Amino acid sequence: MELVDRVLKGEIRAVAKAITLVENGHPDKEKFIDSIYSKCGNAVVWGVTGPPGAGKSTLVDKLIDQERSKGKKVAVIAVDPSSPFSGGAVLGDRLRMQSHATDPNVFIRSMASRGHLGGVAGNTTDAVRVLDAAGYDLIIIESIGVGQTEIEIIEVADIVLLVLVPGMGDEIQALKAGVMEIGDIYILNKKDHDGIEKLEAEVNYMLSLKGYDELKNPVVLTSAVENIGIVELTHTIEDYYSRLKTSNRLTHKRKKRVREEIQHLLISKIMTVINKNLETEKNIDHWAEKLISGEISPYSFFNQKIKNFLEESSENADTN
Amino acid sequence: MSEKVRILIAKPGLDGHDRGAKYIARALKDEGYEVIYTGLRQTPDSIVATAIQEDVQFIGLSLLSGAHKELFPKIVDKLKEQEASDIHVFGGGVIPDRDIPFLLEHGVEAVFTPGTPISDVVKFIESVK
Numbered sequence: 034m035e036l037v038d039r040v041l042k043g044e045i046r047a048v049a050k051a052i053t054l055v056e057n058g059h060p061d062k063e064k065f066i067d068s069i070y071s072k073c074g075n076a077v078v079w080g081v082t083g084p085p086g087a088g089k090s091t092l093v094d095k096l097i098d099q100e101r102s103k104g105k106k107v108a109v110i111a112v113d114p115s116s117p118f119s120g121g122a123v124l125g126d127r128l129r130m131q132s133h134a135t136d137p138n139v140f141i142r143s144m145a146s147r148g149h150l151g152g153v154a155g156n157t158t159d160a161v162r163v164l165d166a167a168g169y170d171l172i173i174i175e176s177i178g179v180g181q182t183e184i185e186i187i188e189v190a191d192i193v194l195l196v197l198v199p200g201m202g203d204e205i206q207a208l209k210a211g212v213m214e215i216g217d218i219y220i221l222n223k224k225d226h227d228g229i230e231k232l233e234a235e236v237n238y239m240l241s242l243k244g245y246d247e248l249k250n251p252v253v254l255t256s257a258v259e260n261i262g263i264v265e266l267t268h269t270i271e272d273y274y275s276r277l278k279t280s281n282r283l284t285h286k287r288k289k290r291v292r293e294e295i296q297h298l299l300i301s302k303i304m305t306v307i308n309k310n311l312e313t314e315k316n317i318d319h320w321a322e323k324l325i326s327g328e329i330s331p332y333s334f335f336n337q338k339i340k341n342f343l344e345e346s347s348e349n350a351d352t353n
Numbered sequence: 354m355s356e357k358v359r360i361l362i363a364k365p366g367l368d369g370h371d372r373g374a375k376y377i378a379r380a381l382k383d384e385g386y387e388v389i390y391t392g393l394r395q396t397p398d399s400i401v402a403t404a405i406q407e408d409v410q411f412i413g414l415s416l417l418s419g420a421h422k423e424l425f426p427k428i429v430d431k432l433k434e435q436e437a438s439d440i441h442v443f444g445g446g447v448i449p450d451r452d453i454p455f456l457l458e459h460g461v462e463a464v465f466t467p468g469t470p471i472s473d474v475v476k477f478i479e480s481v482k
Binding site for chain 2: 142
């Protein structure tokens with residue numbers, strides 16, 4: 034494929050086209066990803082997540098400054114939600130990063146969530162692969178502004194930067210499961226705002242409850258708008274990353290991610306086969322009516338369907 | 354496969370009035386398009402670079418300062434330089450009727466002045482996408 038060569042050369046237009054290809058789930062996507070796959074694995078991936086308005090985009094803008102000054106090629110995937118009503122979206126994260134728009138070594142791409150619920154877009158992993166193969170050293174993924182359970186960023190990033198701001202609720206919020214647990218590094222932004230000491234105390238308390246961990250989660254105070262604390266933050270990230278690497282945790286993390294991906298992949302592949310065989314799209318309304326009227330019961334009906342499908346396929350395998 | 358029309362709404366030049374740009378961004382979102390908004394005071398270079406990275410099919414330019422005869426064609430030319438002339442350019446804002454033929458001759462495919470119903474913009478997008 035011509036597109037593969039152009040992406041591997043790092044041609045910007047080709048990289049952009051390739052991301053569209055994976056984002057749209059184009060029929061050529063699988064072949065394309067398989068062709069670039071051996072060139073992936075060199076980039077470091079940071080995930081930036083946190084509630085809406087925490088200052089994620091501004092922080093990413095400042096992080097790009099820092100990493101560019103070290104000569105790194107940086108790519109950003111900024112995810113914003115799609116409207117559940119129209120399917121449209123206003124993607125405005127890059128507004129805060131436009132000072133980098135004409136830097137040939139910075140590539141910024143906005144993605145809409147398109148109905149995917151985990152806080153990132155459904156094809157983020159493959160979009161990361163495109164950027165990785167194109168030679169970007171650092172890929173930053175900015176999630177949508179999250180609530181409590183949008184934690185899929187951990188399935189795509191090596192390091193999760195959780196951005197919090199003062200005034201989000203009492204310490205009970207900090208104890209809750211979900212997004213509060215997924216940070217590798219906790220960034221307390223808007224450090225000049227009231228309530229920052231309270232937030233810091235709460236986060237430190239929550240982290241102390243995790244028990245002993247040699248790879249203690251760092252807590253960093255920043256004011257992204259004022260560009261305060263950003264240099265310290267990048268040092269902290271570097272230091273944490275090297276400790277992740279030497280303690281073998283990075284390998285472990287990446288393996289866990291790939292395991293998740295395999296599960297997702299199998300499910301979607303099997304779904305496609307089953308849906309085709311059962312003609313789900315055509316029959317689903319009819320099944321729903323039968324279930325509602327009580328004519329069939331859910332488990333026995335579908336167990337039988339699956340059983341028939343399996344018998345059919347093994348017969349086909351025999352005759353082949 | 355799910356293809357979406359992606360549109361960049363950009364404000365070139367120095368005027369600081371983005372109500373129109375924000376209105377159109379929101380209205381196009383409600384019509385089901387994915388709209389990338391860049392904010393104020395973008396240069397032709399940054400608009401073209403953004404359009405390419407975002408792989409949009411359309412750039413909608415909003416300008417109220419009066420510099421449209423200079424800036425709109427400049428953006429069209431820069432797209433040509435980058436071999437990205439397949440990206441459609443339309444414009445809006447305070448643009449006198451007498452300037453519209455000039456813009457159309459210089460590669461801007463449609464011009465929408467204040468008061469244009471959003472359905473006209475949608476019709477344009479659907480006809481050329």
